[in-house]
Amino acid sequence: MKRKLGHSTVAIHGAPARQGDWSPVIPPVYQSSTFTNPVGSGEEVMYSRYGNNPNQVALAAKYALLEGSEAAIFVSSGMGATALAHLAVLRPGDHLLSSGWIYGGTRRLFDEEFTRLGIEVTYVNPDQPRQWRRSVRKSTRAIFVETPTNPVMRVIDLTPMAQIARDGGLALLVDGTFASPINFRPLEHGADIVITSATKYLNGHSDVIAGAVAGSTSIIEEVTRLMMLWGQSIDPHAAWLVERGMRTLDVRMQRHNENGMAVARWAESRDQIVRVHYPGLPSHPDYAYATSVLDGFSGMVGLELKGGARAAEKFLKKLKLITHAPSLAGVESLISEPRFTSHRRMTEEQRIRQGIPDGFVRLSCGLENAEDIIADLEQALS
Numbered sequence: 330m331k332r333k334l335g336h337s338t339v340a341i342h343g344a345p346a347r348q349g350d351w352s353p354v355i356p357p358v359y360q361s362s363t364f365t366n367p368v369g370s371g372e373e374v375m376y377s378r379y380g381n382n383p384n385q386v387a388l389a390a391k392y393a394l395l396e397g398s399e400a401a402i403f404v405s406s407g408m409g410a411t412a413l414a415h416l417a418v419l420r421p422g423d424h425l426l427s428s429g430w431i432y433g434g435t436r437r438l439f440d441e442e443f444t445r446l447g448i449e450v451t452y453v454n455p456d457q458p459r460q461w462r463r464s465v466r467k468s469t470r471a472i473f474v475e476t477p478t479n480p481v482m483r484v485i486d487l488t489p490m491a492q493i494a495r496d497g498g499l500a501l502l503v504d505g506t507f508a509s510p511i512n513f514r515p516l517e518h519g520a521d522i523v524i525t526s527a528t529k530y531l532n533g534h535s536d537v538i539a540g541a542v543a544g545s546t547s548i549i550e551e552v553t554r555l556m557m558l559w560g561q562s563i564d565p566h567a568a569w570l571v572e573r574g575m576r577t578l579d580v581r582m583q584r585h586n587e588n589g590m591a592v593a594r595w596a597e598s599r600d601q602i603v604r605v606h607y608p609g610l611p612s613h614p615d616y617a618y619a620t621s622v623l624d625g626f627s628g629m630v631g632l633e634l635k636g637g638a639r640a641a642e643k644f645l646k647k648l649k650l651i652t653h654a655p656s657l658a659g660v661e662s663l664i665s666e667p668r669f670t671s672h673r674r675m676t677e678e679q680r681i682r683q684g685i686p687d688g689f690v691r692l693s694c695g696l697e698n699a700e701d702i703i704a705d706l707e708q709a710l711s
């Protein structure tokens with residue numbers, strides 16, 4: 330087919346092919362560790378740790394189409410994807426430049442594990458884009474950025490990092506979990522490798538832990554080689570579930586985007602909420618840039634409640650529809666306090682500097698009717 334297919338069509342069909350008579354419309358789960366192979370064949374065997382189980386292969390192909398990459402691979406968690414993507418481009422003695430605004434688990438991976446492997450990491454404040462070039466060393470091999478960021482939803486301009494990466498032959502890795510390929514495709518903005526926690530929007534039903542890496546064929550071959558040796562393959566049933574979830578990715582994102590916007594606008598009109606962090610609002614520091622690069626602003630909204638920690642606790646205890654739980658991006662609305670989850674290892678002082686004072690709650694708007702989400706928030710505020 331020559332016509333470029335829309336995201337929703339791709340999310341449902343991958344690359345559409347006519348089915349033979351009497352074939353299942355939905356691919357079966359190949360819940361098999363191993364597969365028969367021809368006697369005397371020297372070809373690589375089929376084995377579910379190798380990432381060549383049909384469920385793993387179909388899922389990866391579909392995701393690659395959505396990101397616009399040559400290839401992709403799924404592994405058993407977002408952290409697994411982050412670790413392998415970096416290990417594919419870094420060696421002991423190498424230097425990694427990372428944004429300072431990253432997922433807590435990623436920060437620990439860099440600080441506790443990468444340093445142990447002899448990989449040095451320097452953190453850059455993305456608010457000072459000139460710092461990127463100043464921090465490059467002879468040994469710098471890669472740049473890592475997460476965008477949009479958790480939980481203040483900063484949308485980072487990748488242009489300076491992409492330029493440095495191109496000039497110096499470095500790899501630019503981007504964790505795009507919070508946007509999903511429906512809202513933002515990092516490869517279109519100069520990234521070489523996309524990392525995503527498929528646990529979040531890709532799967533979208535809060536019932537699977539999974540991760541993915543997308544990029545060039547050679548990068549994905551290296552990630553696959555590492556996966557075969559370090560052992561993070563995705564289980565066939567988990568792969569089947571993520572593929573099922575992805576069929577509705579585009580329509581879910583439309584609703585997440587609508588609900589996020591509706592809740593953010595409502596929240597800005599409330600006196601008990603001091604500040605709303607949502608890149609689709611003109612009050613957000615990245616509004617202009619976000620509007621130019623994102624196809625939607627997602628369902629993630631940061632709310633700063635008047636009255637700090639006590640007010641947040643009272644508010645959270647009154648919620649009925651919205652569930653108090655970490656994680657995000659499922660069909661159900663979830664809310665959490667970063668000071669107890671992603672940012673618990675920081676002091677209050679450090680959190681304030683990152684724009685996350687006590688009283689900050691992070692809301693993941695699900696797919697419920699926006700009026701019902703807002704009504705629940707409203708009754709909990711009063």
Ligand SMILES: *Cc1c(COP(=O)(O)O)cnc(C)c1O
Nearest residue numbers: 406407408432504506526528539
């Ligand atoms: C959740 C998350 C991860 C880690 O993913 P897991 O699937 O929990 O391992 C990494 N990056 C971001 C931005 C996340 O939100």
